[in-house]
Amino acid sequence: MSSDLSRYRTVSRTQAGGREPICGRSMMCSGGRCDFSSGTSRRTGLVSTYCLGDKKSRGEQIPLWLATLLKKQEKCNIVVPEWLSVEYLRVRYDEEIKYPSKFSNLPWHWLPIAKKLLDYASDDFIDPPHEIRSLLQDLREVRLVKARKGIRELNHVYIQLDGLSLMEINEMRPFILEVMDQLRKMNDSLKVKAEEETPRQAAAQMDRDDESDDDIYQKE
């Protein structure tokens, strides 16, 4: 459900753990050629306001959707976040391999951000995009395997999924919700049954005792 979520967030939020560099959904955007503000007003009055100054060639923090839109119009270059570098991703990948039961700390929206930037702004990358692409793919696969292994732990009470990003959660969401719900229902019906059967079981036990007595009797 709501797998579209990440595309519409525009504000940055801190990532779990908080130690790693965080890139929410806003991108740095160096707008040397951006003549946005040459009109009458300095500000683009949007439903949610974003201020676009007339600072030439200085970085400006704007939402990802706006950055890709301007990039498409060839009005700006995007400053790719630090974590989208071969070096950083390789460290993460090694971590994923090293700790098989833990997810390494990646930005909350690493998958969609990486995809958008690779699609629209591959010429702004410092490292070769194809290397980044293949590293991202590796990371994704390693994490997917881990997440699938985690499914074994599913129970009817709760499950903890620290370190997963929103997109990865959304991929597993329908499955996990349905399984947990079914497990819960089965567990509930077990409970009801157990309550109903407590007196009956006692009776059954007595019956069995009688039978065994009979058996003994017959053998004799």
Added chain:
Amino acid sequence: MNFDDILKEFEASKRPGYNEDELRAEDVRRLLDAWVKERTVPELLPYEQELIDRILIRIRKQIELIELNSIELQTHEREIKLRLVVIESELDRVQFIIRSYTRTRLQKIDKYSLYIRSSDKETAKLSNNEFAYMERHLELLLELYNSQFMKNLPESLQAIDETGGGVSMIDEPDLDRPVFVRATAENVVEVDDEEIELTKDGIYVVRYRAVKDLVETGDVRVL
């Protein structure tokens, strides 16, 4: 724009501690939150009347702006074109969320209308329009049922809101359905006599009933 709108806008701008820009960005953020909540949580949540009203006013203004400027487009085309593109794509994004928010609510209203009607607390969660919609929708539905098959049933079987006999005919939201949450503060919740410690920033899947209150206070955010 009518007089009420102007008044509302004026009042909004008078709220302390905010300037107009922050207020607008904050509103869109809150809209996103409301939308995510409405989509993930099994029950119907209170309608965000004021928030939606404010945003709708702004949307209307933006549309007016676009219309106004497209007329003048021939004269100073260059300068204004890019601005219009940006404004339009942002409008698309915000409108998408509002539509999705409304539809999600209507879906729940359709599904639980008998339940919602049965309690004042639930009915209060609806906006005026939603209430009118629910009443009319139910009316049509009953008309259809009656004319198609109910009239042929024995009278004792014609009720659609029977609750006796161990099975209720009124659909209620299942609060025990699990939801994905992120804890923003430390808390302990209880599920089936088992205590779960929620650590800050941890991501959990638990049944909604266990974290319902925490979602309301904001100690837990649904994902």
